[in-house]
Amino acid sequence: MEIEALFFCFLIFIISYFLTKQLLRQNKNLPPSPSYCLPIIGHLHLFKKPIHRAFADLAHRYGPVLSMRFGSRPVVLVSSPSAAEECFTRNDIVLANRPQLLAGKHLGYNYTTLVWASYGDHWRNLRRIASTEILSSHRLQMFYSIRVKEIRSLVGRLLQASESKEFGTVEMKTMFFELTLNVMMRMIAGKPYYGEKLEECEEARKFKEIVAETFQLSGATNMVDFLPVLKWFGMSRIEKKLIILQEKRDRFLQNLIEEHRTKRPLLTSEGTSRTMIDVLLSRQEAEPEYYTDQIIRGMIQVLLSAGTDTSAGTMEWALSLLLNNPEALAKAQAEIDAYTGQNRLIEESDLAELPYLQGIVTETLRMYPAAPLIPPHESSEECTVGGFRVPYGTMLLVNIWAIQNDPKLWAEPGKFMPERFQGLGMESNLGFTMSPFGAGRRRCPGEALATRMVGLALGTLIQCFDWKRIGEEMVDMSEGAGLTMPKARPLVAKCRPRKAISHLISQCRD
Numbered sequence: 001m002e003i004e005a006l007f008f009c010f011l012i013f014i015i016s017y018f019l020t021k022q023l024l025r026q027n028k029n030l031p032p033s034p035s036y037c038l039p040i041i042g043h044l045h046l047f048k049k050p051i052h053r054a055f056a057d058l059a060h061r062y063g064p065v066l067s068m069r070f071g072s073r074p075v076v077l078v079s080s081p082s083a084a085e086e087c088f089t090r091n092d093i094v095l096a097n098r099p100q101l102l103a104g105k106h107l108g109y110n111y112t113t114l115v116w117a118s119y120g121d122h123w124r125n126l127r128r129i130a131s132t133e134i135l136s137s138h139r140l141q142m143f144y145s146i147r148v149k150e151i152r153s154l155v156g157r158l159l160q161a162s163e164s165k166e167f168g169t170v171e172m173k174t175m176f177f178e179l180t181l182n183v184m185m186r187m188i189a190g191k192p193y194y195g196e197k198l199e200e201c202e203e204a205r206k207f208k209e210i211v212a213e214t215f216q217l218s219g220a221t222n223m224v225d226f227l228p229v230l231k232w233f234g235m236s237r238i239e240k241k242l243i244i245l246q247e248k249r250d251r252f253l254q255n256l257i258e259e260h261r262t263k264r265p266l267l268t269s270e271g272t273s274r275t276m277i278d279v280l281l282s283r284q285e286a287e288p289e290y291y292t293d294q295i296i297r298g299m300i301q302v303l304l305s306a307g308t309d310t311s312a313g314t315m316e317w318a319l320s321l322l323l324n325n326p327e328a329l330a331k332a333q334a335e336i337d338a339y340t341g342q343n344r345l346i347e348e349s350d351l352a353e354l355p356y357l358q359g360i361v362t363e364t365l366r367m368y369p370a371a372p373l374i375p376p377h378e379s380s381e382e383c384t385v386g387g388f389r390v391p392y393g394t395m396l397l398v399n400i401w402a403i404q405n406d407p408k409l410w411a412e413p414g415k416f417m418p419e420r421f422q423g424l425g426m427e428s429n430l431g432f433t434m435s436p437f438g439a440g441r442r443r444c445p446g447e448a449l450a451t452r453m454v455g456l457a458l459g460t461l462i463q464c465f466d467w468k469r470i471g472e473e474m475v476d477m478s479e480g481a482g483l484t485m486p487k488a489r490p491l492v493a494k495c496r497p498r499k500a501i502s503h504l505i506s507q508c509r510d
Contacts, residue, residue, distance in 0.1 A: 029388060030067040030391075031067040032065075033066065034062055037069055040229070041226075042070055042226075050479045051373070055079070056401065064078065064080030065078055065080070065388055067388070070226040071225075072226060073099070074395065075395045075397060077397050078397070079406075080406075082432070084435065086384075087385055087396060087440070091384075093441070094383045095377045095379055096119035096377065097379070099377075102224060104116035109297075112294075113126070113298035118380075119380070125290075126295075129280075129299070130299070131445045134280075135445050135449055140452065148347075148456075152345075152508040154175060155508040157175070158495055162495055162497060168494065168496065169492060170494075171490055171492050172316055172319060173312070173486075176315045177308065177312040178194035179312065179457060180309075180453065181308045185207075185304075187303075188277060188303060188304070189260070207252065209248075210248050211308075213241075213248070214249070214304075214305060215309055222239060249297075253297040253301070254297065261281060277296070280296045281296070306444065307450070313486055313487075314370055314450070315454055316490075317368040317487065318454070320487065321364060321477075322467070323493060324474050328418060333462050336463045337463070345460060345464070345504055348455070351459065355422055356422065357459050359420070359421040359422050360458070361451065361454055362434075363418045363421055366410075366436070367414075372400060373398065373401070378396065380392070400435050409433050437450070461495075464498060464501065468495075475493075
């Protein structure tokens with residue numbers, strides 16, 4: 001049996017080698033390709049962590065538009081603003097599909113959620129609901145009190161951690177993640193799932209396990225996506241975990257839906273402050289054949305996965321940058337003090353009047369975008385990018401990190417300089433040199449929520465506390481593995497409440 005298996009693998013290798021050579025002869029006018037495209041695996045051997053930096057090195061060597069093969073999948077890698085503009089303007093509809101990966105099959109309800117659905121009527125409808133009803137300016141303003149409550153609850157926990165010492169030592173990664181997750185869960189379901197008072201809650205415990213598994217598996221690479229031949233040897237280990245995880249998520253989310261369904265008669269009027277689940281259930285009453293419970297569960301999953309880890313990570317990177325650049329931290333603190341005085345805490349409406357704080361957020365998103373590679377697109381027909389042919393069914397990857405850290409486009413891109421965005425904010429016309437939320441019709445619909453959340457949380461922590469590193473060493477800025485580019489080492493920092501506004505900070509105690 002072993003000899004037969006070896007012979008079979010050798011035969012596949014030889015066939016793949018000659019097929020690859022034949023395809024390379026036929027596929028004229030494709031973008032340049034890195035050397036050593038191996039049989040079967042293609043360019044997968046070039047994968048190195050962090051992947052966005054490895055891809056940036058390839059672009060530097062071979063050009064800003066590259067043709068690659070990830071196993072059996074043809075891929076075009078784009079690393080220039082002009083090519084990205086072509087992708088998301090002239091070719092926006094052609095490149096608006098999603099590749100069918102196992103995560104989309106199992107976690108995306110067979111490619112039917114907002115993130116995983118390909119372009120068409122179904123996706124347009126989901127996008128409209130997300131943009132106009134769930135994440136609209138009106139809806140975000142309705143949920144403003146939730147953001148304030150959770151941010152001030154965070155201030156209270158930090159205050160408690162620093163009460164017995166001059167400076168309290170705090171692990172901020174967990175703090176930021178619990179903050180964003182509680183905000184999203186209050187908006188979605190009307191209740192938080194993290195906090196000291198919730199430690200013994202069985203429902204909260206299950207929720208935490210599901211969240212941890214989701215982010216662990218979402219960042220994992222499933223080689224079956226690129227080498228389908230592996231399925232001949234049985235279902236992959238990651239795929240089995242994806243199926244089990246989705247069953248857990250389904251049960252948890254369906255319980256939330258049923259809980260809100262029983263409470264709906266208590267909603268007295270359309271003007272009542274409602275959760276996102278209530279909004280979706282009202283749509284279900286109007287169109288039950290379309291807005292099934294599965295559609296609702298899918299929308300909730302997208303909101304949780306896209307609206308938590310990304311914002312929490314941006315806050316952690318921003319505070320890390322400020323700790324390594326204390327002069328910038330002092331400048332931001334002085335700007336907030338000058339505008340708000342010492343009689344009130346910062347509010348969301350103040351953000352537009354705090355250009356340096358806005359610059360800090362924007363510079364952080366430039367240096368450490370939450371999605372360094374824009375989520376993959378796929379061509380629905382042949383098109384042209386950068387003068388090169390992109391065949392039907394090609395996966396598109398845009399390395400936004402490479403563009404936003406390109407020394408040809410940015411002066412000293414590795415240096416933290418909020419001043420480069422002074423007064424511009426995220427709404428300035430930077431074109432495709434700055435696209436941390438993606439671009440085109442699949443641009444992130446949660447951008448407004450993310451910028452409000454990050455700006456208010458970061459501004460509040462700068463206003464309320466003095467911050468410093470835990471030692472003389474600079475904060476480690478190494479990047480870890482994962483879709484959302486987490487820090488390799490969670491941020492641990494020291495903080496103490498500022499005496500000048502201690503009367504305001506004390507009001508934030510739980």
